[in-house]
Amino acid sequence: MDKQKSPITIDTAKCPPCTGQICIGVCPQGALEEGKNRKPQYVAVVQCTKCGVCVNLCPAKAITLNVGVPQK
Secondary structure, X not given: OOHHHOOEEEOOOOOOOOOOOHHHHHOOOXXXXXXXXXXXXXXXXXHOOOXXXXXXXXXXXXXXXXXXXXXX
């Protein structure tokens, strides 16, 4: 997936294997799912509305909104 077109970026180096997976559970659009090593990954990029809930609640601050990517 092209990171330039993604509404958010997940820095997997900052993201520890999370037992709570807060970002996945709080996404109102269901755009994230558990991926490798218990880290979040996109399941439906087009569904992401850039609401920022996952960004605000990530305890590791591993998720950022991409500026300049149009909101769907």
